[in-house]
Amino acid sequence: MKYFIVLWLSVVLLAAPSVFAKRPVHVSYINDGKSFLYSGLPHERGYLFNPDAERRLRLVTLNWPPYIDDSLCNKGWVFQLAVYLLTSQGYGVYVEFLPWARAVRDVELGKADIIFPEYYIEQEAPSDVVRGKTRRALLALSHNFPGGEISLFKHKDSDFQFNGQLQSILDKTIGIVRGYQNTPEFDALIDNGKLKTVEAVNDLQQIKLLTNKRVELIVADPEVVRSTIKQADVSIAEKRHMLNQMHVLTPHLAYNPLYFALSKQVPDWKNILHNLNQALDAKLASGEIQDFIARSKAQCE
Numbered sequence: 001m002k003y004f005i006v007l008w009l010s011v012v013l014l015a016a017p018s019v020f021a022k023r024p025v026h027v028s029y030i031n032d033g034k035s036f037l038y039s040g041l042p043h044e045r046g047y048l049f050n051p052d053a054e055r056r057l058r059l060v061t062l063n064w065p066p067y068i069d070d071s072l073c074n075k076g077w078v079f080q081l082a083v084y085l086l087t088s089q090g091y092g093v094y095v096e097f098l099p100w101a102r103a104v105r106d107v108e109l110g111k112a113d114i115i116f117p118e119y120y121i122e123q124e125a126p127s128d129v130v131r132g133k134t135r136r137a138l139l140a141l142s143h144n145f146p147g148g149e150i151s152l153f154k155h156k157d158s159d160f161q162f163n164g165q166l167q168s169i170l171d172k173t174i175g176i177v178r179g180y181q182n183t184p185e186f187d188a189l190i191d192n193g194k195l196k197t198v199e200a201v202n203d204l205q206q207i208k209l210l211t212n213k214r215v216e217l218i219v220a221d222p223e224v225v226r227s228t229i230k231q232a233d234v235s236i237a238e239k240r241h242m243l244n245q246m247h248v249l250t251p252h253l254a255y256n257p258l259y260f261a262l263s264k265q266v267p268d269w270k271n272i273l274h275n276l277n278q279a280l281d282a283k284l285a286s287g288e289i290q291d292f293i294a295r296s297k298a299q300c301e
Helices: 002-015 018-023 077-087 100-108 183-190 203-211 220-229 236-244 271-286 288-298
Strands: 023-029 034-043 046-049 056-061 094-098 114-118 140-141 146-154 173-177 196-200 218-222 246-247 252-264
Touching: 023 077, 034 094, 034 196, 056 077, 056 196, 077 094, 077 114, 077 271, 077 288, 100 252, 140 271, 146 203, 146 220, 173 203, 196 203, 196 271, 203 218, 203 220, 203 236, 203 246, 218 220, 220 236, 220 246, 236 246, 246 252, 252 271, 271 288
Parallel strands: 056 094, 056 114, 173 196, 173 218
Antiparallel strands: 023 034, 034 046, 046 094, 114 252, 140 252, 146 218, 146 246, 146 252
């Protein structure tokens, strides 16, 4: 019998290591003068908060450090902010990390309620999921919250000088991440076939496209580039090599605030959007969100 139990445990551990690797995630905040602590328990392939709530929302996201990442000590401040805002409105929250293209597909088809964090989605941006539809026909954007810069990067050996005009990059091969929004002007050039792009599945892959000289430029948030390389499963020497091969170009393309995007395929999406925006507006006006972000960042320092 002892042999059987040991053998069974070995099989389970090999077959489903993520079940045993996940630990609860804690989100604490003060709302209307009261302290709240929610523990997100591993559930299915993600984390579930406030499980007894009448309405449970499925949120899909990605690994995008330093904003959000399944390997960060608190999953990142954007993860914490999403749970904070929605549990404060009485919702149950289930968060699942997915490849970005899969997350986009799920929310645009109504299999998920919310995808986050998103950049601004222009009205004309076509859906890659539903032919003949724009993304804004399928998704509703929340009010925005703090984000970061987005920039072009070149290889250190390149002598290209960026003058701030997108016309100057029309002859370049540019790495992008599949399904990402960048800036409205940059994305319009892609949609109209005026930019030659190579798609990557995530930020690390597009960083490697640039450092291996398979593209001439990539577009990314400088903080994400640094954090992605820092957390990459490669040697310290390889991390240094990647950082040394890349050069960020100025001026930056834009400062991009962040958004939650809600599926319009969900029957009560308007009510969810109203409640989420109400929480965002009130807590931004009071400074609570800024304080919450600072505390969430400090947890991992």
